[in-house]
Amino acid sequence: MERNEGLQMEEVLGNSSFLANSFPLQSIFDFSNEGDKFPLGFMELFDISQQVPPPLKTESPADAFNLPATPNSSSVSSASSEAVNDRKDGQPKTKKQLKPKKTNQKRQREPRFAFMTKSEVDHLEDGYRWRKYGQKAVKNSTFPRSYYRCTSTSCNVKKRVERSFTDPTTVVTTYEGQHNHPSPLLPRLNSGISAGAASGLPLQRAQSHFYHHHHHHHRHQQQQLPFSSTWSALNFGHNGPTVGHSSFKDHGLLQDIIPSHMLKEE
DNA sequence: CGATTTTGACCCGCGC
DNA sequence: GCGCGGGTCAAAATCG
Numbered sequence A: 001m002e003r004n005e006g007l008q009m010e011e012v013l014g015n016s017s018f019l020a021n022s023f024p025l026q027s028i029f030d031f032s033n034e035g036d037k038f039p040l041g042f043m044e045l046f047d048i049s050q051q052v053p054p055p056l057k058t059e060s061p062a063d064a065f066n067l068p069a070t071p072n073s074s075s076v077s078s079a080s081s082e083a084v085n086d087r088k089d090g091q092p093k094t095k096k097q098l099k100p101k102k103t104n105q106k107r108q109r110e111p112r113f114a115f116m117t118k119s120e121v122d123h124l125e126d127g128y129r130w131r132k133y134g135q136k137a138v139k140n141s142t143f144p145r146s147y148y149r150c151t152s153t154s155c156n157v158k159k160r161v162e163r164s165f166t167d168p169t170t171v172v173t174t175y176e177g178q179h180n181h182p183s184p185l186l187p188r189l190n191s192g193i194s195a196g197a198a199s200g201l202p203l204q205r206a207q208s209h210f211y212h213h214h215h216h217h218h219r220h221q222q223q224q225l226p227f228s229s230t231w232s233a234l235n236f237g238h239n240g241p242t243v244g245h246s247s248f249k250d251h252g253l254l255q256d257i258i259p260s261h262m263l264k265e266e
Numbered sequence B: 001c002g003a004t005t006t007t008g009a010c011c012c013g014c015g016c
Numbered sequence C: 001g002c003g004c005g006g007g008t009c010a011a012a013a014t015c016g
Helices: A005-015 A017-022 A042-046 A192-199
Strands: A112-118 A130-137 A144-150 A158-163 A170-176 A203-205 A231-233
Touching: none
Parallel strands: none
Antiparallel strands: A112 A170, A130 A144, A144 A158, A158 A170, A203 A231
């Protein structure tokens, strides 16, 4: 029952609310390891134009995110490498709608990383094309969670989007996997970074903060935003992510992105 | 008319 | 073994 990563993150976010006050939008990254071929902390990649001190032991994300030009702030969560669930396979029971997928292989979940962003639109533009393949109600939340998959063939990157229940102005976006192809959009700014992205570094575009004051006459998701501002690259920092304010080791939270006990706790 | 979204059925692991 | 909850499929409906 406790697998509400989003909520957990909210919690974190909530703790660092001061952050929210300082920045138009914020995000929380959640990833776990396994791709740390880069010596850089994600913060550095975050804003390549200016060097930021490594986040390694930052207790408060805010410190590290003292960038005027970078509207995004982040914290790390964790990812579970646990074999979560796969799809179907096995034998058709008595139903007719079974898909004969004879792959008994457990789909190992790829590391996931998530971040929260203040935004009115649920689906943030990130330079890739996605096809929605599902939507489910989130427990303890009135907002649903949407599941997207990268439309590029052979690219199995998945993305999950849900609005925070405790803070409806924020959306939690969780990415799973890495793109193995360049972004279909984007002018041409993948010079040095593309290499990193291609090798194993998830690259995520920071959202611009002037998101909302664009216009909001309807509730359509998918909104084009000015690709210009900042680029943020996420790097897995082996361990020692900065979440919330506590030291946050990798033994509790890093297991499964967040057990959630948001409202049930008390 | 092809690509994408919608949406209920189905799957699966887990806790009881 | 059943029910719950998260996740996925796929047919029908929509969109562009």
